[in-house]
Amino acid sequence: MCFVGDSFTAGVGDAEHRGWVGRVAARAQTRDAATFGAYAFTTYNLGIRLNTSTDIRSRWRRECEPRLPAGCDNRVVLSFGVNDTTAIPGGTRVEADRSCANLVDILDEARALDWPVLMVGPAPIADNQQNVRIRELDDHFAKLCAQAGVPYIAVFDPLGREPAWRTEVQKGDGAHPTAAGYGLLTKLIIEPWWTWLCQ
DSSP states (O other), X not given: OEEEESHHHHTTTOTTSOHHHXXXXXXXXXXXXXXXXXXXXXXXXXXXXXXXXXXXXXXXXXXHGGGSOTTSOOOEEEEOOTGGGOEEXXXXXXXXXXXXXXXXXXXXXXXXXXXXXXXXXXXXXXXXHHHHHHHHHHHHHHHHHHHHTOOXXXXXXXXXXXXXXXXXXXXXXXXXXXXXXXXHHHHHHHHHHHHHHTO
16 A cells, blocks of 8 residues: 655654554554454555645656555555645645646546545645645545545544644644644544545
8 A cells, every 4th residue: 555645644743753654554453453464454655745746646656556566455545735735936836726637637547557545635734824725725635536436534624623733733843743743643544544445
């Protein structure tokens, strides 16, 4: 299973170097020892700091193909979007229309390769103006995934209502939480991810 995304996927800011990807995988390993053998998997964290959807669109397939051999239950988890919404002179790093087109292209390619996909939406940060843009992109991504029949885990609103998340982000660099924040993110992801894994 490949987890493809940005710095949140990579777990930037976590002094334990596990992020949510490592925590989700570890919890799955111990969740049900009696039946887990049917779901044994290898995880590849392909998160890269500062990556936008355009960066991920250009690299995701060539990085996943050597890690997803034929004859296996190959799966891909996507998570990106915050970097797209970062302000630059004249707009943002990636405009929303292009972000959406990048996601559609990735989902279409994954479908052609017969790789089931799950997407984790972008998280809020400490910049309120950027959060408006992240929230809008989150809505767009959720709709596109619904149209494609791809499970989408929206974390923006639940984390935005969580004072501990804001505290963790502010303790970090203003965008990435510390270890406890990744624990909060893991709690939102683990159940829908597990349901998808068991399908």
